[in-house]
Amino acid sequence: xxxxxxxxxxxxxPIGQSCLRTxxxxxxxxxxxxxxxxxxxxxxxxxxxITGLGIKTDVIxxxxxxxxxxxTKPDVVVHTxxxxxxxxxxxxxxxxxxxxxxxxxxEELSFPYHxxxxxxxxxxxxxxxxxxxxxxxxxxxxxxxxALAIMATGVCHQVSLIEVNREVDAGLRRFPLQLKVGxxxxxxxxxxxxxxxxxxxIGLVESLRMIARAMDWPIDQLDETxxxxxxxxxxxxxxxTVEEGQVAGIHHYAKAFIEGNCVISLDLKMFxxxxxxxxxxxxxxxxxxxxxxxxxxxxxxxxxxxxxxxIPLVVNAPSGLVTVADLPVPRAFAAAWST
Amino acid sequence: xxxxxxxxxxxxxPIGQSCLRTxxxxxxxxxxxxxxxxxxxxxxxxxxxITGLGIKTDVIxxxxxxxxxxxTKPDVVVHTxxxxxxxxxxxxxxxxxxxxxxxxxxEELSFPYHxxxxxxxxxxxxxxxxxxxxxxxxxxxxxxxxALAIMATGVCHQVSLIEVNREVDAGLRRFPLQLKVGxxxxxxxxxxxxxxxxxxxIGLVESLRMIARAMDWPIDQLDETxxxxxxxxxxxxxxxTVEEGQVAGIHHYAKAFIEGNCVISLDLKMFxxxxxxxxxxxxxxxxxxxxxxxxxxxxxxxxxxxxxxxIPLVVNAPSGLVTVADLPVPRAFAAAWST
Numbered sequence: 001x002x003x004x005x006x007x008x009x010x011x012x013x014p015i016g017q018s019c020l021r022t023x024x025x026x027x028x029x030x031x032x033x034x035x036x037x038x039x040x041x042x043x044x045x046x047x048x049x050i051t052g053l054g055i056k057t058d059v060i061x062x063x064x065x066x067x068x069x070x071x072t073k074p075d076v077v078v079h080t081x082x083x084x085x086x087x088x089x090x091x092x093x094x095x096x097x098x099x100x101x102x103x104x105x106x107e108e109l110s111f112p113y114h115x116x117x118x119x120x121x122x123x124x125x126x127x128x129x130x131x132x133x134x135x136x137x138x139x140x141x142x143x144x145x146x147a148l149a150i151m152a153t154g155v156c157h158q159v160s161l162i163e164v165n166r167e168v169d170a171g172l173r174r175f176p177l178q179l180k181v182g183x184x185x186x187x188x189x190x191x192x193x194x195x196x197x198x199x200x201x202i203g204l205v206e207s208l209r210m211i212a213r214a215m216d217w218p219i220d221q222l223d224e225t226x227x228x229x230x231x232x233x234x235x236x237x238x239x240x241t242v243e244e245g246q247v248a249g250i251h252h253y254a255k256a257f258i259e260g261n262c263v264i265s266l267d268l269k270m271f272x273x274x275x276x277x278x279x280x281x282x283x284x285x286x287x288x289x290x291x292x293x294x295x296x297x298x299x300x301x302x303x304x305x306x307x308x309x310x311i312p313l314v315v316n317a318p319s320g321l322v323t324v325a326d327l328p329v330p331r332a333f334a335a336a337w338s339t
Numbered sequence: 340x341x342x343x344x345x346x347x348x349x350x351x352x353p354i355g356q357s358c359l360r361t362x363x364x365x366x367x368x369x370x371x372x373x374x375x376x377x378x379x380x381x382x383x384x385x386x387x388x389i390t391g392l393g394i395k396t397d398v399i400x401x402x403x404x405x406x407x408x409x410x411t412k413p414d415v416v417v418h419t420x421x422x423x424x425x426x427x428x429x430x431x432x433x434x435x436x437x438x439x440x441x442x443x444x445x446e447e448l449s450f451p452y453h454x455x456x457x458x459x460x461x462x463x464x465x466x467x468x469x470x471x472x473x474x475x476x477x478x479x480x481x482x483x484x485x486a487l488a489i490m491a492t493g494v495c496h497q498v499s500l501i502e503v504n505r506e507v508d509a510g511l512r513r514f515p516l517q518l519k520v521g522x523x524x525x526x527x528x529x530x531x532x533x534x535x536x537x538x539x540x541i542g543l544v545e546s547l548r549m550i551a552r553a554m555d556w557p558i559d560q561l562d563e564t565x566x567x568x569x570x571x572x573x574x575x576x577x578x579x580t581v582e583e584g585q586v587a588g589i590h591h592y593a594k595a596f597i598e599g600n601c602v603i604s605l606d607l608k609m610f611x612x613x614x615x616x617x618x619x620x621x622x623x624x625x626x627x628x629x630x631x632x633x634x635x636x637x638x639x640x641x642x643x644x645x646x647x648x649x650i651p652l653v654v655n656a657p658s659g660l661v662t663v664a665d666l667p668v669p670r671a672f673a674a675a676w677s678t
Binding site: 022025139143147148150151153154155156157158159214215216285286287289290291292293294295297298301302304305306308309324325326327328329330331332334335336 | 482640641666
């Protein structure tokens with residue numbers, strides 16, 4: 001079935017540019033028809049230039065989202081502008097009202113019902129009215145700490161506790177991520193900045209709520225904790241150096257309880273110098289499931305892949321606001337067996 | 340959402356009995372309304388007796404499938420009568436025409452389109468006409484060597500080869516399975532019986548075809564091989580003893596190619612004395628994914644769980660013949676966090 005999807009990229013920051021490169025590489029299955037960004041340095045430029053591909057695509061970045069959507073009539077908008085739903089739900093409504101399905105990297109959109117019930121209800125309503133589907137996804141939230149954990153329970157007839165442990169070597173990741181986890185700060189500086197809400201993974205509680213919904217578990221208590229990880233040694237990355245005793249990164253975890261029993265535990269460590277990076281799901285159940293992705297999933301690449309791979313799934317899904325738990329098993333899309 | 344599904348168990352062999360025990364344990368979510376089997380030793384008996392639970396359920400096993408289906412009007416039939424579709428597709432049609440969704444353990448039904456195109460088309464048609472869904476699933480086929488492999492590619496934007504390696508310690512499994520893999524035979528006896536088609540895992544090619552379809556890969560060559568594994572030492576199980584040099588079990592593998600390149604490799608070893616049982620998926624791609632379920636998934640329990648867990652998914656799915664790749668991510672159903 002040689003289908004080609006008409007796609008608009010909404011947001012041309014680092015993740016958006018990476019999406020554009022992937023979209024352009026799948027030219028037999030995807031027709032890139034537009035790109036939206038408000039950055040004056042980008043507006044008017046060809047996406048082939050801004051992405052560093054050095055090609056001419058004739059897709060010119062525009063700040064006029066409404067005009068781009070109206071003129072290009074995309075099947076799907078790949079949306080990468082913000083982690084926070086309240087800052088940009090208008091953008092999603094705009095896409096939906098133009099008749100486009102949306103795949104968004106917005107972490108809070110991955111399971112928005114609890115933190116933003118009004119926005120969620122409104123988005124679901126307008127998506128249904130327009131016969132399109134809206135999805136928030138990515139590698140985390142959207143895969144490692146929610147969809148994969150849910151999938152792991154699929155062979156169990158009894159489950160008492162779902163544990164997900166993700167350990168990421170931030171030293172291998174992009175520079176902004178190393179800064180985002182506080183690498184190289186003193187512990188005092190970390191605590192000061194932490195108070196401003198600058199650190200921490202966005203979406204951990206969303207992942208937890210998604211699992212609870214899939215299991216139909218009535219969570220009555222939820223604890224969330226963010227701490228720094230102090231480096232036990234000097235670590236040098238391509239971008240910075242962390243001295244012994246300085247902050248290496250973050251330890252962010254959340255636990256859900258029912259009647260005092262911990263039933264879901266999500267534990268995320270992102271720090272430079274991690275010696276055993278991995279994504280692990282342990283289902284305490286019958287039968288137990290001890291699943292590990294050795295080395296972990298490389299997030300910078302995988303987040304983009306996860307967004308693009310969702311394109312055919314949202315096009316074929318029933319209309320409305322959905323989560324990855326509502327859609328068919330994720331799978332690579334237009335992943336040529338050979339290049 | 341406290342939904343209770345009306346379920347009929349069709350087939351009360353060992354797997355069917357195990358399904359019945361699980362169905363009866365989920366009494367808040369499942370109402371067992373009927374049981375069908377043609378075995379004269381079972382007909383007329385209470386399922387609470389036949390399953391060894393020693394309880395009275397008032398669900399009496401009947402050989403009259405048509406009457407049971409008509410009188411009980413189940414939402415879902417859990418069907419466990421045969422591995423082979425051509426032997427029992429009439430049973431599936433009967434369920435569907437009674438307005439019931441079907442979850443079946445029939446291995447050939449997990450991806451029936453290639454081996455049985457006419458039966459598949461007819462089943463799909465009658466399921467759509469009756470507004471119900473038909474699914475073949477289990478732990479393998481249905482999960483380890485297909486759905487999980489597809490899921491593993493969901494974070495990749497490029498994939499060149501998908502490898503699944505399942506190594507099962509048959510010594511820990513039920514006696515019939517130990518016999519089914521030829522444990523304790525001489526290699527000559529194995530080869531003789533192999534010629535009669537008695538050995539081998541059913542569903543390996545179905546798993547492979549399901550992955551190929553999900554990846555939209557035009558497979559042009561498919562090789563399937565079945566060999567015996569010779570035991571390098573004496574192995575004693577609760578049921579039998581394998582001497583050094585006797586058959587320990589089977590090595591069954593299948594490979595799919597495109598233009599001479601191997602793109603899918605499924606490798607299954609089931610033998611007594613396996614020292615490193617595991618289910619492993621390796622996706623050669625960008626990013627690569629190295630996923631392993633340590634110890635492997637315990638099949639005897641998991642197959643039943645997989646069937647029961649699919650009940651709400653088939654009830655909520657669009658009508659027709661489907662595969663696990665068409666449905667939402669598998670998840671435990673009515674898996675109480677505490678008993």
